[in-house]
Amino acid sequence: MPAEVKRVMGKYACTTCHAPQVRLIGPSWQQLAQRNYTPRQLAALMRKPQPENWPDYPPMEPIPTFTNADAKIIADWLKQIQN
Numbered sequence: 001m002p003a004e005v006k007r008v009m010g011k012y013a014c015t016t017c018h019a020p021q022v023r024l025i026g027p028s029w030q031q032l033a034q035r036n037y038t039p040r041q042l043a044a045l046m047r048k049p050q051p052e053n054w055p056d057y058p059p060m061e062p063i064p065t066f067t068n069a070d071a072k073i074i075a076d077w078l079k080q081i082q083n
């Protein structure tokens with residue numbers, strides 16, 4: 001994982017709920033990558049999650065302080081890990 005991605009994840013503790021390949025509290029990064037979110041969509045979902053997108057999971061807590069710059073870093077990285 002690139003350093004700037006680690007920094008963003010550390011800031012919001014994303015990795016307590018998301019792991020690369022396996023389900024934790026939330027879906028894996030691999031699964032999230034399949035949704036192909038743009039930075040804009042990702043930012044909106046972090047501030048206001050739509051749990052109906054993942055019916056099989058508990059709702060994610062909103063992160064109101066999530067920035068657009070951080071959304072771009074995460075969305076770009078998710079594109080890279082897509083396969």
Ligand code: HEC
Pocket residue numbers: 008009012013014015016017018025026027032035042045046049050051052053054057058059060061063066074
């Ligand atoms: C306390 C646990 C928790 C934390 C912390 C957390 N998530 Fe989640 N996340 C979830 C759960 C559970 C879901 C699925 C249900 C939902 O979307 O509400 C989810 C869904 C998502 C989705 C899919 C949204 C959708 O509607 O398709 C993305 C993308 C995501 N998380 C990224 C992140 C990122 C990036 C962070 C850190 C900034 C983060 N999550 C922090 C638990 C968490």
